[in-house]
Amino acid sequence: MDLLDPQAWWVGVFVFLFAATVGSFLNVVIYRLPIPGKSIVRPRSACPACGALIRWYDNVPILSFLWLRARCRSCRAPISWRYPLVEALTGALAVALWWRFGLSAALGVHFAFSAALVAIAFIDYDHRIIPDEISLPGIAIGFACSFLWEGMWLESLIGLLVGGLGLFLMSWGYALLRGREGMGMGDVKLLGMLGAWLGWRSLLFIALFASLQGVLVSVVLTLAGVKLKPPLPEEWELEEEQRRAAEAAGAAPPAQGAADPEATGAGADGGQEPAVGFLGAAIPFGPFLALAAVEYLFLGPWFYGLLAGQG
Ligand SMILES: [Zn+2]
Structure with missing residues (x-):
């Protein structure tokens, strides 16, 4: 890719x-x-505050956020900066992959992989779960795509077994x-997916880089006194809570003896027990695995060259 070539710039902008639209x-x-x-496809996107449908011209990646000044057109409720961030991040990832792989099948395959990792990282951050809906098809698709590259399928098969089983x-x-x-x-299935896409050789790099960065970030967060917000409750948990509250309000309190241990159990769950995270810390590990997998696409050859040089 020639940076002085204006055509390359247009391709970059298009990519x-x-x-960003995928984002x-x-x-x-x-x-x-x-x-x-x-x-995921229905209904059309609406403002979570007022329910107004989002018009197509207010749904342009990044730009809409800027010209609406981060507010809903109908009710002026603030729009989270997360939306343009995810769009810009996905766009930047694609440009970096284009720079790395050129306009090729490898670009398409690795972009699909990276996009899945963006979704996984943010869902894990929000909910402390890695959805099977992404990781399980991810394992199958990663293995299927390995047949695109000469001699890769065995590396992929070993990768998904070692990744899943090892973790x-x-x-x-x-x-x-x-x-x-x-x-x-969830982390186990994610590492199986990473092994399927990148081959078993990637797993040492991913385990090392994910752990180092995970430890670094948790040390920095601890020193800075930053507490991550607890995982978002899922909808059924909210409904359960409302149902319980309605029951408690409706029935006479002494008759609810059986509900007491349940209530204290729920309290302990929400308050004292730390969420399952990386080595017991309250930060999710999935985003670090995803980050390390993307880093592997760029730094993997360099890292293994370094190892081979020393060994
Ligand atoms: Zn609104």
Whole structure:
């Protein structure tokens, strides 16, 4: 790619805009996928505050956020900066991948992979879950795509087995030692997916870079006294809470003896128990696995060259 070639710039702009539109769809996935029974394609996007449908000209990636000055056109409720951030991030990722792979099948495949990782990272951050709806098809699609590259399918197969199984054993060992879950099964399936897409050789890099960055960020957050917001409750939890509150209000309190242990159990869940996160810290590990996988696309050859040079 020649930076002095104006045509290259136009291709870059097109790649960015196309990817930012995909990012706009990822926002919908991030918001709707964790809610059971909610469709990703229907209904059309609406303002969560007033329910007004979002018009097509207010749905342009990044730009709409700027010209609406981060507010809903109908009710002036603030729009989260997360939306343009995800769009810009997806756009920037695609441009970086285009720079790395050129206009090729590898660009398309790795962009689809990275887009799935963006959705996974933000959903895990919000809810502390990695949805099977992405990671399980991700394993299958990653393995299928491995046949596009010469001699890759075996690396991919070993990768998904070692990734999934390896982390499962690590997580199990940690739980055995510390008596609590270090990583969720969602992380296990995610690492299986990463192994399927990138091959088993990537797993050392991913485990190392994800752990280092995870530790670094949790140390910085701890020193800075920043507490991550607790995971968002899922809709059924909210409904359950409302139902319970309505029951408590309707029935006479002494008759609700059986509900008492349930209520204290719910309190402990929300307040004292730390959310399952990386090595018991209250930060999710999925975003770091996703980050390390994207880094591998750019730094993997350099890193393994370094290892080979020393060994
Ligand atoms: Zn509104």
